[in-house]
Amino acid sequence: MISNRPLLSRVAATTAAVVLVLGTTATPATAAVPDSARMVALGDSITRAAAADGTLDAQPQNSWSTGTASSVNSHLRRLEAAGVDMTGANHSRGGDRSVHLATQATNAVGTTSADYVTILIGGNDICYASTPSGTTAPDVFEANVRRALDIIEAGNPDTRVLLASVPSMMSLWRVGRDNLTIRLRWSLIGICPVMLANPTDTSAAANSRRAAVEARVDEYNRRLAKLAAERPNVFYDNGAVHNTPFTPADLSVLDGFHPSLSGQNKIAKVTWDEAVRQGLFDVG
Template sequence: MRRARGAFAAALLAAVLAGCTPAASTPDETPAAPTPTPTEVRPAIIDEVTRIVVLGDSVTLGVNACPAEDRICGSASWATGNAEVDSLAVRAAAQNPAVEVQSLARDGARLSTALGNLDHVVGEHAQLAIVFLGANDACAPSLGEMTEPEQFRDELGQLLDALAADTDPEVLLVEVPDLENVWEQGHGNGRALRVWASTPACRSLLADAEDTGPAAEARRAAVSDRVEAFNTVIEDVCAARPRCTTDGGAVHDHPFRSPELSSIDYFHPSEDGQRVVAELIWAALARVPSGTP
């Protein structure tokens, strides 16, 4: 992790990860990180809304989460999946049966994708909006094609302005995950290296993944720096808006290990990883202000 987090991130991770023990390792597999255990968290905001809209990318779609399924495995989505991943939709319905969760996730989506689809986004009339975007703004074909931080700031502001002008929902912004962690987990795995070499995905990070020379290390560090810059933007923009909350870096800071990453592409969350994301975002929703004392 390249920058210190606030007290919330540490407290949140301690709360949801307490009492678990990492699994034993094998030569090609890093031990699994402690998986968040079920909590008694009941976000008050869930009792006050009936319309939750999630803006996301391939992670929210459940891409490559299920080895036996098609590429998009909706049943394993942290947002709208089934009880096996204890998704947001499952958790919210258990607390408030009137809640509907609508996912507007798109494969490969950047923050600009939501702006290009703004009429549809606003047309969903969210009472609570969860925005989990930004990974593809750093996961680009090259370093030069990553989104610039100031452009990211402008686009995020436009999106939040549009939401506020419609239903002025409460907004939870999920910070961008630690992309370099994916390389750290897989670069010693021969199969992962072969998969990464055969796909055009995220070349800014995964090109020449076996290379540990100075130039390759600098390129991967530049991707991490851009992720950190995006997360600083998310925190700054959100802090200036009274109806905006971040996850405090909880998803970024979780050390996803091999069992929590897809065995298909060694990049997206597996079903176990999706379950972790669902738990972390559910816990973060407890920070969203509500009218309930």
């Protein structure tokens, strides 16, 4: 849903100065005075930017959301470029599933509310399971995300939240199935076997397994869209992350799974563009 109150709005003053206002209606001023804003990232290792530069450690500075490094044009850096004095906090954690999201939200806004929150969760709800039926049930996934949204709203009803879609596991498999190097990385690490095990197996059973996994991802994304439709300050990316085509260069050279710096930039761009399109930001 599109709110009538964009997170950022530009108002021309009588002196042709521009004031950036967060979450409120602006009054023309005589000088350019950027407002400050607090941004929070919730999610899993993707938002933590694990292995983005090809090394083992998480790299929140390279996150698509609150990253501060010049290597990624994150949402935080884009907001700064629009003139907002940003403070960012990355509470995402590698390995976390939707069940952990409420704890992340509590830690993030328990003492200081946020103006803008991004959430990208769901990959581990898929990848922790050994069979498609063992993945997190859609009703449970929806309830877990809803609980986190309730916590965020209780901290500040005006907080804007962007729900990023769960990435396509099928697309990931298609990127790497014909790439020997990526297949070797998947095999050595044993990453997300429910989708990526035996990647060259195209038997009916293997194809059925992969289709069931992707169907679960699609259902998670339908639930995210539903949650966003219920709340005026919650925005869904309309499948922007899920539908973005990745190449081998967009995957970490360490594991062929997590987004590389290039992949982080792609996520940042498509989610930002969609947020602007929907009116979450008005930075024109």
